[in-house]
Amino acid sequence: MCDIQVTQPSMPPFDEYVEMIKDLWDSKNLTNRGSKHEELEDWLNLYLDTPNIELFTNGHLALETALSAFGLTGEVITTPFTSPSTVQAIIRSGLLPVFCDINEEDYTIDVGKIEELITEHTSAILPVHIYGHVCDVQAIEEIAQKHRLKVIYDGGHAFGVTVDDQGIGNFGDASVFSFHAAKVFNTIEGGAVTYNDPDLSESLKGLGNLGQTDSETVEYIGGNAKMNEFQAAMGLCNIRYVDDNIEKRKQIVERYIVHLKDIEGIKLVPEPKEVKSSYAHFPVVFDGYKKTRDEVDQELRRNRIMARKYFPPLTNKFPAYNGHFEIVETPVAEYISQHNLTLPLYSDLSLEDVDRICKIILN
Ligand SMILES: *Cc1c(COP(=O)(O)O)cnc(C)c1O
Numbered sequence: 001m002c003d004i005q006v007t008q009p010s011m012p013p014f015d016e017y018v019e020m021i022k023d024l025w026d027s028k029n030l031t032n033r034g035s036k037h038e039e040l041e042d043w044l045n046l047y048l049d050t051p052n053i054e055l056f057t058n059g060h061l062a063l064e065t066a067l068s069a070f071g072l073t074g075e076v077i078t079t080p081f082t083s084p085s086t087v088q089a090i091i092r093s094g095l096l097p098v099f100c101d102i103n104e105e106d107y108t109i110d111v112g113k114i115e116e117l118i119t120e121h122t123s124a125i126l127p128v129h130i131y132g133h134v135c136d137v138q139a140i141e142e143i144a145q146k147h148r149l150k151v152i153y154d155g156g157h158a159f160g161v162t163v164d165d166q167g168i169g170n171f172g173d174a175s176v177f178s179f180h181a182a183k184v185f186n187t188i189e190g191g192a193v194t195y196n197d198p199d200l201s202e203s204l205k206g207l208g209n210l211g212q213t214d215s216e217t218v219e220y221i222g223g224n225a226k227m228n229e230f231q232a233a234m235g236l237c238n239i240r241y242v243d244d245n246i247e248k249r250k251q252i253v254e255r256y257i258v259h260l261k262d263i264e265g266i267k268l269v270p271e272p273k274e275v276k277s278s279y280a281h282f283p284v285v286f287d288g289y290k291k292t293r294d295e296v297d298q299e300l301r302r303n304r305i306m307a308r309k310y311f312p313p314l315t316n317k318f319p320a321y322n323g324h325f326e327i328v329e330t331p332v333a334e335y336i337s338q339h340n341l342t343l344p345l346y347s348d349l350s351l352e353d354v355d356r357i358c359k360i361i362l363n
Contacts, residue, residue: 004353006308008346009181010245012237020233029229032209036232040187043239047160048177049167050194054204055232059156059178059191061208061225063089066174066193067124068222069203070150074121078154079109080314081333082128085178086154087315090126091324098122099316101330106133106269107283110332114143124150129158129168131342132184132280133269137163137171144172152176159184160246160278169194179235184249184278185242187235190227245347249279255351256282256343259358265289281310282343285336293339296361303360307344312337 045053056062075096090097103110109127127135144151151172161168169175179190206213207222265288286293300307
């Protein structure tokens, strides 16, 4: 019996990828917005149902580039219950992260606690659609309008999620997606910024290409964050299968729910009716269950099944940030990080394996 990892990349048939990259040996056009990049950008703009999109070499640099494009200053409100990327991007952009706690229902930002954190230095809110759970976009919009703040969503987990049939990238001023190998849709490494104001297009492109707007003009202080043609080719192959893969993920999650719902001490997050999920992660909170989260994790490991304590640690507690900001306690995030386990979830995980995983948890 082989190991079950918490996730596994979706890969297209080998021959399809080889076919897709063949013409690169003739064109020798390997990067800098080649034809595959342009084609993938069009596909993704359609798929994500967003007004504008720019592709990047990974989600993290997409996020940093978005923060630069909006010219943010001072403080940015986010949550500690996220990938290290979110906080690294804020700090590397010369901004100060201010940590808001999460809510107990779906672990996204607690919108009731945002306003008390706003100061004269606040320039933006950076909420995270954690696990693909949709933030309270309405409430966040109201707060942002009232205080004239930008809203940039970290949608690293939210590829393909819709709310009332609207792509999740339509909310806020911009959203950032990740196409890392471990995500629902991958370009090996990759990412995108979707955004509402078409005027941002030039700065996003320039900032991701060493500040250049053409071969002789440098208008921005930017980095190199371009997606290359091999990444785009992987995306063009994977996009053909993404709906099938999401459907498989859905069946896996439904199977987990059959086994784990209504068990005392096990808490699952229900999906709101208006949301179509892409089933990025399956988090389970163990509290008051006959076994602790750590005991469940240990037992799964003994059976060579790798679930993940995702997250801790909270991103505001990393030693690298000592001295960068004051740590404000976020008790709900702390509590969830101590009781949560995300279970294996990828499109090739068999339903029999899900049964086996649940049996180990429940026995
Ligand atoms: C994956 C992820 C990122 C970073 O994206 P990369 O493509 O890995 O650089 C940022 N935020 C969240 C929430 C993520 O899940």
